[in-house]
Amino acid sequence: MNEIMTKAWYTLISLFVITNYGLLLGGTMARVRAKVQGRIGQPVWQPYIDILKNNFKRTGIYHGVMFYLGPVFRLAGGLGTYLFIPAVYGSLVFSNFSFSGDLLLVMYFIFFGQLGMALGAGQSGHPYSPLGVSRGLAQMTAFEVPFALSVIAIAAQYQTLSITEIVAAQQGGILNWVAFTNPLAMVAGMISFLGMSMGNPFSVVIAPQEIPIGPPTEMQSSFLGMLQTNRAIFNGAKLVLFMNLYFGGATNIWIMVIKTFLIYLYTVIVDASFPRFRTDQSIRFFLGTPALIGIAAVVLQML
Amino acid sequence: MVSPLYLIAMLLGAAFLHPLIQNRSKLAGQLVVLVVLGATVAIPLQWLMALDIATMQTVVFQTAGFTAPLSINLQVGVEESLFLVIINGGALFSALYFFRRRTREWEGSVQILLMTLVLGVNGLVLGRDLFNLFVFMEISSLSLYALVATTKTANSYEAGIKLMVAGGIASALFLIGVVFLYRMTGTLNLDDMIANKQLLDNKAGITALFLITASLLIELKPFPANGWGADVYQAADPGVSALTSGTSATAIFFVLYKITPLFGFELLQVVAASGGITFIFSQLLAYKQDSVRRMLGYSSIGQIGLLILVVALGSLYGEAFTTTMFGGIFLLVLLLGGNHLFSKAGLFWMSGITGQHSLGTMRQSKTVRLGPVGAALQGILTSALAGFPPFPAFWAKWIVITALLAFGSYWWASIILIGSLIEAAYLFKWFLNAVKSPVDPGTVHDEVIPEDFPEEPVKEPMAGASPAGIVARIARQSSGGWIAPFMATAVLVACGMLLATMFILRGRISGYRDMVLLLPLAVLVLWTVFDVIRVPFKLQIGLAIICSAGYGLVFLPGLDGIRLVFGLIFIAGSAVQMVPLLNRRGHHRGLAGMLLALVFSLGNLLFASSALEFFFSWELMTITSFFLVVRGRQASGAALRYLVFSLGGAFSILAGLFFGSSPLAALLLGIGFLVKMGTLGLHIWLPGAYAETDDDMSTFFSSVTSKAGLFMLFLLAGLFVQEAIPAGFAAGTRLESLLSGIAFTDLLGWLGVVTAFAGAFLALFKEDIKYTLAYSSMGQVGYMLLSFALMSQLGWMNSLYLAVTHLMFKGMLFVAISGVVYRTKTRLMYQMGGLITRMPITFFTVLIGIIAVSGVPPLTGFGAKWMLYTALIEKGWYLQAALAMFASGIAFLYLFRLIHVIFLGQLKDEHRTVTEAPIWMLIPQVVGIAGIMLYSMYPSLLLKPLEAAVAPFFETTISWDGYTVLSTLGYWNGTAVMYVTMGVFLVPLLWLLIVQRKNTQKVGQFNIVYAAERPYRPETTHFGYNFFAPYEKALGFLHKPLATRFWYRVVSVAEVAGSMVRKLYTGNIQTYALWIVIYTSILLSILQRGM
Amino acid sequence: MATERQERTIQEVKDSDPVCDAQTGLKFVHVEADQAVAYITRLRDVQGYTHLVFFTAIDYIEDSIFRLTYMVHNYASRQDLGVQVDIPRHGTTMESIHHLWPHAATYQRELKEMFGIDFPGSPGLDDSFILEGWTGIPPMRREFDTKLYSEQTYFPRPGRVTHDTTAYMKEKLYPSEAETW
Amino acid sequence: MKESNMDGLQTTATETEQQLEDMAKEMRLANDGLLEQDKGYFCDVRPHRVEPYKGIMESFANWARSQSLWILGFGTGCGAIELRPLMTSRFDMYRYGIQARPTPRQSCVFIIGGYASVKTLKRIVRSYEQMQGPKFVLGLGSCTVNGGMYWDSYNTINRIDQYIPVDVYIAGCMPRPEALLGGFIKLKQMIREGKCEGMNKYIDDFDWYKANQKQIIHDWNMPDYNW
Incomplete structure (x- = not known):
């Protein structure tokens, strides 16, 4: 019983940290983006206010049960993804529920939230919602290819699928990182990360000029607030995952903050500097060079 | 024992007396014919009882105190008796077919001719004297010419004359041959000749025998000298055709069978070649025919060719055939001949009853739709002719192929198998044409868009609710005509059952x-x-x-x-x-x-404990599932494809069973099983068969039947670990080093993953929901194949795990979808939408189903993914793993589309009143959900038994820690995942319920922000058609139907061959006569070269 | 092939040389209503005026006519030509030219809505163009008093004053610079 | 005795039901503008007033609302051209927590960008009703105040506040972005003071607003309240 209580506390702490970190990271990155554009930009805490405001909305509408549950699925997906990743190597508090499964679990649990959200968006009856979902899913299958290849290359390299062990194998100096021991896998993975974070040039889902905002077109009030919360957590989870996979993980929370910040910075810079692909261009892009790099990484492991 | 002379005398007497009786009462005349023909069946039966079957006892009857050839010399043995039973039985049924038909065909002269024909053929069967045989042959031929002409159309007169010309040439040759033989042996008695066989072992003797053989062959209408035969079948009344094909041809064949002991090696080879060529080319010709009767005619010719081939091969490779049950080659002849006689005659009668002359092309046929009884009869007759179990031809086929392969005669075996396949194809094409529904376009290559299905015309309720009523109805229809095919069917079924019992039980x-x-x-x-x-x-x-x-x-x-x-x-x-x-x-x-x-x-x-038992069950599965597919409303095209591919696969298996454990066996068996599983390249039957079957039965095909192939792969797994390229192939070249070491499992692995990918990818662009699910099943089976091919503990566990869970979730999905289709009356997804409010339980099922299929945790599907990738990486199949991941991503696409386009989005007006699926459809769904939830919560419940199941085959590589399963690479605790997921799901849900507890309004389907406009129609607001257009744009080139095109090319090659051969037939008597002469000359020259 | 009537029209038009507007350099021809479509067809098919630039109407209430102007353009000679047609204001019907240029249908729809000119056979003629559910007289006809309509319909805000712009700016906004104007 | 009692009870029950039904009917909108077969597509519940929280909770909520103003990106008139510069680095509206959203569902500030024709008004009403409360309206330019230079047009409405409640007007033709920012700051101030109850006003005077709207929108082919 005591153990369960301790685990519950640890979980709460871990979630609290990642939520706040994710929100602040989002705010900071908005500032960074503003700087790129020569603006001052919004306050760092703007994400908090937006979420507060959305939850303070007096009215709301919903289109049906799945619409209602869509954001719940999405947030559950975000929380779950984070909870299945050991965030800080060797830390009891931040090991989360990583004993439930390995890398494959995390890779597939990412779909959980997306599926739920897609269903919620679908029930809104708005044609843009499924259009956005269709684009997003189509692109997702494409960027999963280099990512899958990259993960397979890493699994082959270390003969393990456990994230903890992958991190453990990278300890002991910067040159032990996958980024240096298996650079091709890192390159493929980091390109697919661009797709995963849905920024330009891969922002086909939201695509403000074409299908204004896509899936969450009908989402409002606390539904939207929930989606925003998830955005912070899910972002954090993805960053932690990529940090663990390619950049040696983190032995304490500060290293995690620095590393994930830099990874995120990379996507933001790309985002701020490119126009958008069309969906089919994006698919072809991911199945082109990044996939070839991934295959090269895998083939190197086979030789 | 009744003397056979009574048989002859009775027939002769009845024929003479018939006009007298006929004049008194027409009915009495007909009854007399029936009684006499009945007696001709009864007498051989009595002989059979008197004779000792085990020793194949024979009794010889001489007549009038003289010896042959001055008198008639008859031999009654088991062989003769059995043959007479079937031949006379066929004649009796023919008489029944004609019985009380108030048409001019059934006049007194026809009745007399029928009896003289029977007289002739009885003589042919019983006679042991060559000259007697000639006489009887003339009697039967003359009767036949006249019978053909009784149809009294210009065509039938012409056909009669053609028949006469051909018969004349044949008789001349026969007579010359007899003269030579008599000159050389000094006897006309067959037994004496066989005893003095060595006298004929010279060029002259062989030539003499050849003349007789050629004559008999010509009578049996060999390819290519058989244009006149086909004309006869086409022009004559079907009843007469049935007699020609069954009674007369079978009897003449029996003569050939009788004289085969005289043949030497060379002659046998010529006969075999002639039979084989006739068989295969007749099937090709039949495949091209438009006219049903001509098609059946070619089929008859082909079947007789097969009989000739079998007899010749049986004599050539005698020792190989003796191992079988009893009677050796005779059993084969009896089975094949009897099967052909009854089934072909039955089909001729059916064509007569339905009045169907032209097949048309399948597309534009003048459909004659059979009622249920007719369909059943035709189905059974067709199956019997095509050699499906339990009908006699199946057992014969088995024995022949077994013997041929045992003897190493691969070419003949493959010719027989390919010919049978073609035969099955056109016979079933006709069957489908006859039973298909009027809305069926006949060719279903793909989903039908965008027309809806037209309403099926309301069927008339069947009158009569008792057996008596049915019998009465049968009797009423076409005044007794139905009785003949009915009896033929009954005989075939009874024999089939008897044979099945004999063969399968083998007395134990x-x-x-x-x-x-x-x-x-x-x-x-x-x-x-x-x-x-x-x-x-x-x-x-x-x-x-x-x-x-x-x-x-x-x-x-x-x-x-x-x-x-x-x-x-x-x-x-x-x-x-x-x-x-x-x-x-x-x-x-x-x-x-x-x-x-x-x-x-x-x-x-x-x-199944033996190859025969296995093959019997396999074929039975094929034919029963075929008859289930046929029931679909637009399934005829799909059903035909299914049948041809299944049968091809089955033949491949049949061949493969006899190659021990060589790579060839693995290849042949593998192809057979893969056809059943529908792997890429062999899959083109699959979508149609799964999709066009009745909605509530598709699930059997998808979730149950497809596993049969997998099961057999598991059983024979040992075969597939060997190297695929036989040692010594391309020896010494660089190719050898490249190819060596590639095991079948490597190929199967790639095939599996490519199938998984192709299935998912093809499902992506389908608007028809059942096609989507069909391709989805194909993809899932691909995963099973891939896992199987891994040949590791986790791989096999995963294959079984997938098989079990696929049964649950795909079964659920198919049943749920059948409920949707049942309610909405459409299969096109974009025509649905918003059904979640109308069918919530079905929606929930589909939701659980797609989560499980896509492998998203926490449901069972993830277990499969986890094991698959772990096993793949353990094995080092990295690229396969990546492709499998890509495939599973694509699966996610079509699954989302499935649930979105049907259940979410805009509800259509016409579906406003749709209600939840019927309770019977919900029960399997609930069972499936319960199963999936149970195994999701406690995967160990499924994994541990599976681990035990594969334990005998592999060293264990996984271990357990509580609920956590550990592999060499990673770990997975399904129970913990489930708890965590429930936790992270409930917390936000509670939060939302608290925050939103008031002032949250449920709105209508058009209450959407529509760029400040309002939607007007749900159809134009629902995004469902061409859902993944960008995907098609990016990767659409991948779903060009290459495999389909390949198979079409195969079919068209067969068709072109058929039409080229067909050009030989000009329809002109002189040409035909010339062909006969040329044919004889060619045979002779071949024979001389052989000598 | 031009019909006899068209030939006659062309001849008549040739006789009366197009009037050249001194200010814009545009050329205008004036055509009778019953000959206009034939003439425009001729312009399009024979004389190379392949592009309909616009099609509009002016309400000359004093003369009790609408003056329709078809502005066509010849890409080869880079020449615009305005074809002016006068039609009576009451019971106004004009032959449609949507078969010459499909987009003419939109102009005709607008003219129907704004002026009430009927073009029988023109597709979608009665679909609302700007005014959804308008029931009064077409607002661009000059007998329609738009100010009165607005005052009656749109809740004019009390206390609104209208000034002459120049005088008001001189007086209020930039009094010091008023002299320089 | 007993029976009559039962009858009485039953009558009461049916009466209560009747009353409830009547009440429910009152809560429903007639949606007369829709075709009969189209009525099922739309929600016909009458919107109701939502009271603010009490005390500090509402102040806090209002502060959050004022710090996070999401504009409905719908250029209703020519004044919308003056909105664009707000996003540029020169004016940088994000500093004030102002962002543009592409859908009314997520927005809280509706900017009426200048003159509104009858045709546009229909869309304005629809979009306004689709926004979730609390929601604020900024009237941009003279046209929204009194019709501006189009005041006597047959097609331009003069006073937007006759059709939807307006919180802040920004006069000018056109007002410059600075003026717009000024308007936003005023709006923020008003929100913090709890003065922006436009939504409840709209619901309180729902019938009046509807009557005004329907007076000029002749082909009313939408529900009476666009949820």
């Missing part, structure tokens, strides 16, 4: 377990009886479910390991999936029985 009845293999047949008979006595359909299905459950309870506990897993899939899975059928109203004749037979024959695969 040690317990009820031995009977299990015969259960499907018993079921078919029993449920047919149910149909006849009009047991309500629901009761039939209910009984079927109970029987399946009983079968499972009785037989499955004896199994263990992998067999038990598949047993549960086949039997328990089927029992649950039969429940939706309870929803049906009205009568569905033959459905329940067929279904149960299919389930039992699937189950029997588990118990």
